[in-house]
Amino acid sequence: xxxxxxxxxxxxxxxxxxxxxxxxxFLPYLAIFAIFYFLIIRPQQQRVKQHRAMVDAVKKGxxxxxxxxxxxxxxxxxxxxxxxxxxxxxxxxxxKATLAxxxxxxxxxxxxxxxxxxxx
Numbered sequence: 001x002x003x004x005x006x007x008x009x010x011x012x013x014x015x016x017x018x019x020x021x022x023x024x025x026f027l028p029y030l031a032i033f034a035i036f037y038f039l040i041i042r043p044q045q046q047r048v049k050q051h052r053a054m055v056d057a058v059k060k061g062x063x064x065x066x067x068x069x070x071x072x073x074x075x076x077x078x079x080x081x082x083x084x085x086x087x088x089x090x091x092x093x094x095x096k097a098t099l100a101x102x103x104x105x106x107x108x109x110x111x112x113x114x115x116x117x118x119x120x
Contacts, residue, residue, distance in 0.1 A: 058082060058102045065101040066094050 058064065062074045064084055072084035075091065082099065085091050 054102050055096050055099050058096065058099065059105075061105040063103040063105070064099050067098040067100050069100075 058074055058077055060074055060077055063071070064074050064082065065071055066084065070084070070086055072086040074082050075085045076083035080096055081093050082096055083091055083093050
């Protein structure tokens with residue numbers, strides 16, 4: 001009619017074992033998230049931060065590449081826009097956020113930017 005203390009303890013032990021099994025079953029999901037974070041999310045955040053710093057540091061005379069691939073020289077810089085001179089007498093304004101690359105004045109461009117010559 002009355003339960004013994006041993007039965008009550010066994011039931012509590014079974015509940016603890018079920019919690020451990022649930023934790024072990026959840027660990028692969030935590031591991032997958034950690035792998036995605038360190039291999040995909042964090043490097044992308046660092047690239048965005050570097051690009052934002054590069055675009056914010058653009059100044060008059062820097063060579064710029066727009067998101068559309070137009071090469072030019074920054075002739076006037078405001079808080080949110082850059083006036084780019086693409087050729088003699090050809091000037092246009094672009095948003096700073098649309099700049100793809102900025103080469104500071106006096107820094108030579110890399111030879112072929114890593115491209116291989118196909119002339120053999």
